[in-house]
Amino acid sequence: MPHDGTALPPELAARMTDAARRVPDTDWHVSRLYAFARELGASTLVPIHSRYVVDLNRAPDGAVLYPGKHETGLCPTVTFAGEAVYRNGEAPMRDEIASRVARYWRPYHDALRAELDRLVAAHGHAVLWEAHTIRGEVPLFFDGALPDLNLGTADGASCRPALQGSLARTLAHQRDYTHVVNGRFKGGYITRQYADAARRIDAVQLELAQRTYMDEKSFAYDEVRAAKLGPVLRALLETALRH
DSSP: OTTOOOBOOHHHHTTBOHHHHTOTTSOTTHHHHTGGGGGGTOOOOOOSBOTTTOOTTSOTTOOOSSTTSOOOTTTTSBOTTSOBSBOTTOSOOHHHHHHHIIIIIHHHHHHHHHHHHHHHHHHSOEEEEEEEEEOSOOTTTOSSOOOSEEEESTTTTSSOHHHHHHHHHHHHHOOSSOEEESSSOOOOHHHHHHOBGGGTEEEEEEEEEGGGTBOTTTOOBOHHHHHHHHHHHHHHHHHHHTO
């Protein structure tokens, strides 16, 4: 759950705009939404710090994920609403970005790699489920409204066809939410980097439109919406477990 963190080190927060200090581009409440996963035996990895410190779902060299599409970068300087993250002259330079990668990015990825290694050693295979959420309308990234449930497998490159097919059928069997497979969000750095067919590691990203479980304006969790969505998420993870 690489974008669930909200903490800002005080020395960085002091350099940021009022809008950015609200960390509006957080994948709000995603660990709460997926709390049931532990009942299924899943390991979970959740960061402390905001993506504004460093984006854990970007390559450490800042390589582009979606060529030709707008992206906010390894250490974002613009919010999803197009507002500045930093006050004038306060944006991080190359040396600071490298320092943040070493201090915040690297430990998260070391932990992720170690857990995948542990699971493969114990079970012979693993499914990495990358849990994301985003506002349903973000003109900076896409036109109109995003489907409710956006499954990404890097166009089929990050998981076995059988698993993708089963997940797609699970989505098709529910009637409450719109969905798409490998639409605007196909899977980010983590999905692409850690999928490993030779080691039987499948990687899948699910990007949820936040309207499905929360109020997008106040960032408040909506118990009623979340309770309705929960069985669909559980069905998807149970499908993954059967593979």
